[in-house]
Amino acid sequence: MSIALFALRRLGRGVFTILFAVTVTFLLLRLLPGDPALAIASPNMTDETRAALLTQYGLDQPLIVQYVLYLGQLIQGNLGTSFTQSIPVADVLLQRLPWTLLLTLSALVLTIVIGVPLGVIAASHKNRFLDKLVQVFGVTGQSLFVPSIGIVLLFVFGLNLRWFPIGGAYDEGVYGLEWYGSVLSHLVLPVVSLTLIQLGSYVLTMRATLIDALGEDYTTLAKAKGVPGRTILWKHAVRNAMLPATTLIGLQLGFLVGGAVLTETVFAYPGIGRGIYEAVTQLDFPVLQGAFLLLAATVVVANLLTDIAYGFLDPRVKTA
Numbered sequence: 001m002s003i004a005l006f007a008l009r010r011l012g013r014g015v016f017t018i019l020f021a022v023t024v025t026f027l028l029l030r031l032l033p034g035d036p037a038l039a040i041a042s043p044n045m046t047d048e049t050r051a052a053l054l055t056q057y058g059l060d061q062p063l064i065v066q067y068v069l070y071l072g073q074l075i076q077g078n079l080g081t082s083f084t085q086s087i088p089v090a091d092v093l094l095q096r097l098p099w100t101l102l103l104t105l106s107a108l109v110l111t112i113v114i115g116v117p118l119g120v121i122a123a124s125h126k127n128r129f130l131d132k133l134v135q136v137f138g139v140t141g142q143s144l145f146v147p148s149i150g151i152v153l154l155f156v157f158g159l160n161l162r163w164f165p166i167g168g169a170y171d172e173g174v175y176g177l178e179w180y181g182s183v184l185s186h187l188v189l190p191v192v193s194l195t196l197i198q199l200g201s202y203v204l205t206m207r208a209t210l211i212d213a214l215g216e217d218y219t220t221l222a223k224a225k226g227v228p229g230r231t232i233l234w235k236h237a238v239r240n241a242m243l244p245a246t247t248l249i250g251l252q253l254g255f256l257v258g259g260a261v262l263t264e265t266v267f268a269y270p271g272i273g274r275g276i277y278e279a280v281t282q283l284d285f286p287v288l289q290g291a292f293l294l295l296a297a298t299v300v301v302a303n304l305l306t307d308i309a310y311g312f313l314d315p316r317v318k319t320a
Contacts, residue, residue, distance in 0.1 A: 014300040021296035022074070022289075026067055029285050057083070070289070079293070080286035084279075089290035093272060097294070099169055100271035103263070104256045106187065107194040111202050112249065114195070116238075119206025123241075124233060126211060134203060141200020146259050150193040150266035157189060164189050167268035190267045194259050202248060209244045213237040253302040257295050 054060040058069050073080060079089035122134035158166035165171070166189075170182040213219065214237050222232045261273035268274065272291050279287040 010304050014304055017300050018293070018296050022071075022293055023067075025289055025292040025296075026070060029288055030063060032280075032283060057081075074293075079290040082287050083284045084282045084287075085284075089286045092275065092287055093290055093294055096270060096272045096275045099269060100260055100264070100273060102183075102187065103190055103194065103269065103271055104253070104260050106191045107198065107256055108249070108253065110191060110195045111198045115199055115202035115206055116242075118199075118203045119210055119241075120233065120238060122203070122207040123210035123214060123237075131207075134207065138200040138204040138207070141196055141198075142204070144197055144200075146193065146197055146262040147266050149196055150189070150263060153189045153193055154266070169270050186269075190263050190269050193266070194256060194263050197259050198256060205244060205248050206241060210237055210241040213240045216240075249306060253299060257299060 051060070058066050061069070070080075079093070081087065082089055082092050085092060118134050118137070122131045125131045154166050157163045165182075165186045167186075169186050170179060171186075174182050214233070216237075219232050219237055260271060261276055263269065264271045264273035265277045272294065276288060276291050278284075279291065
């Protein structure tokens with residue numbers, strides 16, 4: 001099977017996944033307690049004005065009609081208008097998207113940069129002190145909860161030591177290089193929090209797959225031929241161990257997106273996650289629908305790219 005056909009089949013599955021996510025999101029939001037009309041209608045409005053607003057946003061229509069109208073808007077590339085901000089949802093999301101990308105991609109890169117060496121150290125020192133230490137770290141990381149670790153980091157490094165800011169994305173009134181420094185200082189605690197949550201599972205996966213790779217026949221044969229142990233480890237074993245680790249990267253992006261919602265809420269970071277929290281409290285359906293659609297599409301695209309990368313790394317996947 002060619003890479004193009006392989007990618008096309010994965011893309012088709014991704015489209016159905018996004019449609020399913022859109023449908024579930026649309027229905028679940030309508031089950032939230034409260035009246036979304038309160039977000040757009042003032043108590044001082046006349047009944048006629050309130051009815052006109054509800055008609056404008058389609059909230060006076062039956063649920064199935066609202067769903068069909070929503071799908072029609074999506075096909076045209078229209079995500080709707082925010083109830084509370086009265087601006088296009090696309091503009092709301094574009095204002096917040098760069099901050100979420102900065103946070104999640106920084107955490108993902110940091111997870112890989114730290115996770116691969118830790119996994120290699122654990123596997124190459126199997127059942128020894130360093131291995132057991134890494135395993136304890138990995139299991140502990142898997143058991144952490146985003147708000148818990150975030151609050152601890154805020155209390156220790158933000159409130160007590162005052163090493164880092166406790167909220168926001170940058171300081172007001174700063175420009176140039178000082179602004180970039182402010183952005184980095186505000187980014188540290190959210191990134192560390194999100195990285196710690198993901199790092200444990202990545203390290204343990206890397207360790208397990210590398211131990212399996214070191215026990216394969218090709219590594220035994222390489223040892224018999226006198227190939228140096230470092231060459232066997234990095235050139236052969238690590239390369240093959242990266243296959244399942246690559247898949248985990250795609251899967252972890254979904255967890256990173258979910259973790260970003262909680263992380264941004266704890267640190268008052270102005271990304272899409274924080275926007276979702278604010279939209280829930282305001283019952284701003286269009287913003288919530290647009291945000292969940294964007295997050296679902298991000299996860300689907302990430303998994304598609306992961307599948308394609310896996311197909312390049314392991315040709316057996318294409319012919320499976």
